[in-house]
Amino acid sequence: MKKLINDPKNVVNESLAGFAAAHSDLVRAEYDPNYVVRADAPTAGKVAIISGGGSGHEPLHAGFVGYGMLDGAVPGAVFTSPTPDPILAATQAVDGGAGVLHIVKNYTGDVLNFETAADLAAAEGIEVRAVVTNDDVAVKDSLYTAGRRGVAGTVLVEKIAGAAAQRGDDLDAVTAIAEKVNAQVRSMGVALSPCIVPHAGEPSFTLAEDEIEIGIGIHGEPGRERIKLEPADAIVERILGPIVEDIPFASGDKVLLLVNGMGGTPLVELFIVYRHAAEVLAAQGIEVTRSLVGNYTTALEMQGFSLSVLKLDDELTELWDAPVQTAALRWGR
């Protein structure tokens, strides 16, 4: 294993310190417990939004803290949910009196720790709501599983809910917008190579030189099937099909298409993916009116990508276009 680290135990803290130093105009980091908030937090009278989860998915979530998106982010250990105390501390730090929305990816640990923190915050008189994202169509949503996973679609939930909070929507309205985005976005991923958790030191799974995992999770969890490597266009079709069929998306829909890199795939390949994904959608009468291509929800150094498709309407489009100023997304301001 070759990694640019000093000590596996210090990966999260040292990375957080560097992030906060590089973006001191946007954010402030606190340590023990660890969290990141907007440099000017709290914003009086504005609904505050916090997200968090295991580290290793950067820029998710700290990279999305700033004007028009998140008020705070809580990074846990690598691929491990944060504990309730930093979530509570961040919730207190961003509360501007209008309530706090927690955006939580659907993993058992994240949900349990955020629930516990929300109970503690409520006991201190802070109104907290939670929206649990579950956009990954690769795994079955049923009584017999922990439900669909929250993956790259979470970025779209954070951006659009963040814009709603920034324009002054109240807690009920911001929560409703976040739930609407989550209900209208579907994602699926593929891995060409595994990722290595620093303290584990070994790949979290193995793939033969000519194998890929269809439906991979953002921690390297297995998906639907393992197949031989195919040309990019064929892989795009394999994962776009289940996404489009799930809601289902239909001819005449306007959508946002997100091509998300898993961390180890170069942009030159992500644009090859985008090109064909947009073609396939257009052939079905689905119009891509907004797009995003880049590394937004990563799995350490995993090679691979995910596609997310969000059904847009005028309100969601307006909120997507609204100004945002964060380390990883910045426009209009």
Add this chain to the structure above:
Amino acid sequence: MALGLSWTLDWIRRSGAVIADKRVELITLDRAIGDGDHGENMDRGFQAVVPKLAMLDDDATPGDALKLVATTLISTVGGAAGPLFGTAYLKAAIAVGSAPELDGAAVVALLTAARDGIVLRGKAEVGDKTMIDAWTPAVDAAVAAEASGASEAEILAAAAEAAAAGAVATEPLVAHKGRASYLGERAIGHRDPGAQSTAYLLQAAADAAQAA
């Protein structure tokens, strides 16, 4: 012999030692069907607990020590294991109250409350391939041992043995909770890491009672 604070402290220290010793094994089990962090997280939690035991007063009760474990695990472990084991120790602490010494009935109450707390938080049932598949057989064995007049040490030994068997018995199961639930039949053949760590913690309790 009823079990007091010294047993509780010895149990916690032995827990820290066995989790440190089995850290890599638990990581390996979790990497097969989860995300590979269970050993790391549990070790981080118990290594934070053990030094804090010195903060307890001399007249502290077993319940005080269990509560210290609960709050420390909740704030240091993360993942699903933090809230689940933290809740287990918290409910166990509440169940034993301020009693300075635990008799057989109190030991059974401790284990039962711990298991019920995990079920309350995690909503898992027996057969879901989770730590409940170690906890529930352990509670059942403890109840049976206590009913037959066994000593506190014998009750805990029975619980530990049942938990270890319960952990092994998760191997042929399909998971219905947690990350392993996404694997479907691919989880078959792998032992649940939370059930295995439960077995180690209860063995530590039994060993501490044996030595008391």
